[in-house]
Amino acid sequence: MAGMTSSVPALNRIRVGSAPDSWGVWFPDDPRQVPWQRFLDEVADAGYEWIELGPYGYLPTDPARLAEETRRRGLKVSAGTVFTGLHRGPAVWDETWAHVSDIAALTQAMGASHLVVIPSFWRDDKTGRVLEDRTLTPQQWRDLTSQTERLGHEVRERYGLRIVVHPHADTHIDTEENVTRFLDATDPDRVSLCLDTGHYAYCGGDSVKLIETYGERIGYLHLKQVDPAVLARVVAEEVPFGPAVGRGVMCEPPAGVPALEPVLTAAQSLGVDLFAIVEQDMYPCPPDKPFPIAERTRGFLRSCGV
Template sequence: MKIAYTGWTWLINHEDNYKWEFEQFLKEVSDLGYQAVENFAFITKYFDNDADEVNGLLKKYNLELVNLYEHYTNDPEADYQSALEYVDFMKRTGATYLNLQGVMWEDAPNNRPTDDARIREYAELSNKIGKLCRENGMYACFHPHANTPVFTEEQIDLLMEYTDPELVYLCLDTAHTTLAGMDPVKAFDKYASRLAYVHLKDVDPDETVHPEWPMKRFRPLGVGTVDFKGIYKSLQKNGYDGVLCVELDIQPVCNYKSAMVSRRYLHDVLGL
């Protein structure tokens, strides 16, 4: 399995200095022994769609770009046009996976009643983008996420029912499945046939911590209570040989330390 890290958290504060911050991200995760990276798809605009410049930086730090992450808006046609641009950029950088996520709401609660009509809309769009990806030798991976219409097990099941398994795959996230009330190990077993990409992060189990925004409970690997040994065994049992991408939305200290703690855990505990 290939070990990756996501870079958007280096790039959210100073847009006037994004190229330096992207290179700093690459420098730091390369130093820690990560093999690959992903980033939110906004990286294409930050670099004016210049894949050669990005490829030069990747080569400099001996890293591979494996994934771009697209956030849906409330305009499916615009989202598809964005996907066309992202897939073209991915072809030129060698990336294989395009993550897809539903529109987030910015207030509580993070889990709301199932909206079947919205999930059907996402399924239709995801099938369309999935066909585009397949035609280009790529995988479209939907990422269930807190504060979006596809989060809970029921909502994931509906999305899987409404999408073509040959076109739309899953990116399961160990922390979001935990927040949704699922047992991550059982979730990875259940959805193994649709799994094409994995996000790893830990969770503080104390629900009194940041009840207004539970995603603030996300932690580096080994700091919370997610059963990563069980998840790794599930992945091995089900023949998964893809990317394990570490991510952390909010840093206890800084991005480098979070990435270091997680890399040490993967090496020392899982032997990766």
């Protein structure tokens, strides 16, 4: 009827993007991954304006070249990503900082303001080999929280970026219990959370509840869904994360859980600007598979109001 507005609320604080992950990219260089030029072409053609850097070295690391490649496609960078093992204490700081500083510098040069921090895996995501105990000792928890605070401080001071720690399957920051323990033990001024809806569901968590309970700590979102039937089998068989992805545990929205509309509505209600970056883990995948999914997912998110 003329003059009527859509019943979908405008979630005007949410900025949507996608990432190399949604094109099956997990590594800087892998013959089973699409070339970076194709990723940039297709992510723009699918209707996204924001991207993450993905694995360092996949996209050009020269800031001038990357700025030109993104600019001419109408793309902007929301964040870089680093991998850390900070529960191992001060002994790994120098090694960690060497990894972080290159990525933080590129992230800053691209005009982004966030650095996604992923904890190290206790189980190898390719081979399934157990690398260390899945439960941290009290001392390891103290090292994890104190060293993450240190990272947050240094990244802010030197590069003007805010770290957002990403709870992830097969890491020590995974379940509701461990995520809330981590948040309760870290300084909100130094450490925020990248809530990945798929990983949190994979580990049994409720994203809406976390946003409602720890809203002031949510600094960034990854939008992802899990297939409940595949997840049930993966959990029952104790399948590592990498092979679980190969089985299709992460699925195209809106086919899985959690429902993304309530998550986005809860995020909007926080009253702050948030990135919501689509990540559908699909490594490895046929090169022609990601683009149609990306187009459909962008259309679905528009129907949710973003």
